[in-house]
Amino acid sequence: MEKDIVNIGKSVVIKGELNGSEDLTIEGHVEGTIELREHVLTIGPNGRIKAQVFAKSVIVLGEVNGNVTASEKVDIREKGSVDGDIISPRVAIAEGAHFRGSVDMQRKGPNQSQVPGQSPSHPDAKAQGNKTATQSAATTPQRVGA
Amino acid sequence: MGLLDRLASRRPDVGVLVRPADSADQSVFTTKALRQFLSTLTARETPVLLDLGQVIGTNVNFFGQELGCKIFVEDLFRDLDRFVRQDKAEEFSEFLKARFPQEDASIDGILCWDLIDYLDRPAAEALAAQLTRVLRPGGALLGFFGTAQPRDAHYTRHLIVDDITLQYRTYPAERGRQAALLNRDIIRLFPRLRVSDSFLLKNNLREILFRKPT
Numbered sequence: 438m439e440k441d442i443v444n445i446g447k448s449v450v451i452k453g454e455l456n457g458s459e460d461l462t463i464e465g466h467v468e469g470t471i472e473l474r475e476h477v478l479t480i481g482p483n484g485r486i487k488a489q490v491f492a493k494s495v496i497v498l499g500e501v502n503g504n505v506t507a508s509e510k511v512d513i514r515e516k517g518s519v520d521g522d523i524i525s526p527r528v529a530i531a532e533g534a535h536f537r538g539s540v541d542m543q544r545k546g547p548n549q550s551q552v553p554g555q556s557p558s559h560p561d562a563k564a565q566g567n568k569t570a571t572q573s574a575a576t577t578p579q580r581v582g583a
Numbered sequence: 584m585g586l587l588d589r590l591a592s593r594r595p596d597v598g599v600l601v602r603p604a605d606s607a608d609q610s611v612f613t614t615k616a617l618r619q620f621l622s623t624l625t626a627r628e629t630p631v632l633l634d635l636g637q638v639i640g641t642n643v644n645f646f647g648q649e650l651g652c653k654i655f656v657e658d659l660f661r662d663l664d665r666f667v668r669q670d671k672a673e674e675f676s677e678f679l680k681a682r683f684p685q686e687d688a689s690i691d692g693i694l695c696w697d698l699i700d701y702l703d704r705p706a707a708e709a710l711a712a713q714l715t716r717v718l719r720p721g722g723a724l725l726g727f728f729g730t731a732q733p734r735d736a737h738y739t740r741h742l743i744v745d746d747i748t749l750q751y752r753t754y755p756a757e758r759g760r761q762a763a764l765l766n767r768d769i770i771r772l773f774p775r776l777r778v779s780d781s782f783l784l785k786n787n788l789r790e791i792l793f794r795k796p797t
Contacts, residue, residue: 513640528647530640537638537661540654542647 447483455488464499474508482516495525497534504538611750615782616725616790618746623692623723623794624650630691633717635659635698637740637754645743652692655685659698659710660738660756667757676705679713688719695726696741697788699772700760711772720797724776728789729763766791 442460445451449465456472463471464481471478471490478492484499494510497517505511507525518535528540624630624646632652634642637660646652662682666675693714699707718724727741736759742750769791770778776793783789 528640528643530638530643532640534638534640536656537658538656540643540647540656542651544648544651 445484480517610786611744611748612784612786612788613747614749614790615747615784616780616792617743617749619780619792620692620694620723620725621650621746623721624652627691629653631655631689632692632694633657633685633690633714634694636694636696637661637738639740639742642741642743655690657682660701663698663701664757672703672758673705675702676709679706679709683713683717685717687716688722690717691719691722693718693722693724695724697727697729697739697760699726699764699769700729700762701738701756701758703761707772715773715775715795718776718795720795722795723779724773724793724795726769726791726793728769728791729760730783730787730789731763735759 442462443457445461445463445465445467447464451465451467451469453469454472455467455469458473458475460477460479461471461473462479462481463484463486465483466485466487468487469489471486471488471492473492475493477494477496478490479496480486480499480501482498486499486501486503488501488503490501490503490505492506493508495505495507495512497505497511497513497519500518502520504521505519505523505525507523509525510527510529511519511523511525512529513519513531513534513536515531515533517531520535520537522539522541523536524541524543526542526544528542530536624632628651630650630652632646632650632654634646634654634656635658636656637658638656643654643656646654659679659682662678663672663675666672666678695714699710702710714724735753736756737753738756740752740754742752744750766781766789769789773793776795778791779794780792781789782791
């Protein structure tokens with residue numbers, strides 16, 4: 438069964454509280470608060486958000502000016518831009534994305550017990566690492582030293 | 584197994600993939616000070632890191648997921664570019680004095696990268712004063728300093744591969760490095776910090792690790 442996704446078009450401007458119980462894609466302008474606590478919020482390439490955002494997952498291809506809180510993941514794509522603080526157990530920031538603010542994955546330091554179910558070797562973290570670091574089996578990095 | 588041992592398992596000879604240096608704008612090099620810097624963070628339950636450079640997703644995951652850090656990404660290089668473009672570089676020092684909202688002694692580790700090389704003296708002094716203010720006693724600041732003033736105007740992004748390896752990529756800057764500071768000038772910028780480690784790498788980069796006395 439296909440999930441319904443609601444789209445807010447480019448010409449739409451919303452000021453105030455926006456909340457819902459389904460996945461949402463925003464291509465317009467929103468100021469205020471966006472709450473989709475159990476669903477996925479996508480800020481499309483034309484989306485311009487000045488708001489506090491709360492969602493299950495947030496995908497940013499446009500622009501967000503405000504804090505973003507996600508219970509699962511925040512994903513800033515290549516031309517996405519976030520100025521604000523992120524609270525999320527998983528954060529993916531593509532090369533070419535803009536971000537300025539704080540990131541809190543709500544994990545404890547290595548000398549403390551890990552949060553159950555969360556692994557440093559998360560597939561998304563590995564995918565980011567592989568994007569920027571690939572190895573030729575025949576070569577080793579050149580070691581330089583003092 | 585301690586964290587630094589687990590980080591060692593990410594080294595290229597064991598499993599983490601590293602692209603070899605095959606173009607003019609990316610390279611891999613061994614860092615000697617990073618491991619000491621990381622040990623400052625791993626000693627804390629919820630370490631707080633201040634990164635003055637451009638955001639790098641893999642670095643965010645490295646510090647956030649593996650070290651449990653809260654990370655402030657400041658990208659001061661972007662701010663500097665804006666001031667240079669607007670022909671207001673001389674005002675950057677005043678901007679820096681109000682740039683950091685973090686409270687005194689609230690930061691466990693600061694990644695200064697090579698930002699200071701791109702600043703004139705007043706801006707370097709203003710930045711150093713702010714970084715000293717926000718760094719907590721016992722915290723560490725890692726800075727990179729060039730030894731020659733290159734002609735090209737570019738910045739460098741440093742990707743953390745593991746606790747002893749960095750990969751760097753350059754990207755355009757509005758202006759180049761302003762000076763190649765002498766070691767004594769660098770140390771004088773941070774009179775309230777002490778030099779914990781200092782290394783000259785084969786790529787002529789100086790790594791200096793400062794600590795704030797407790």
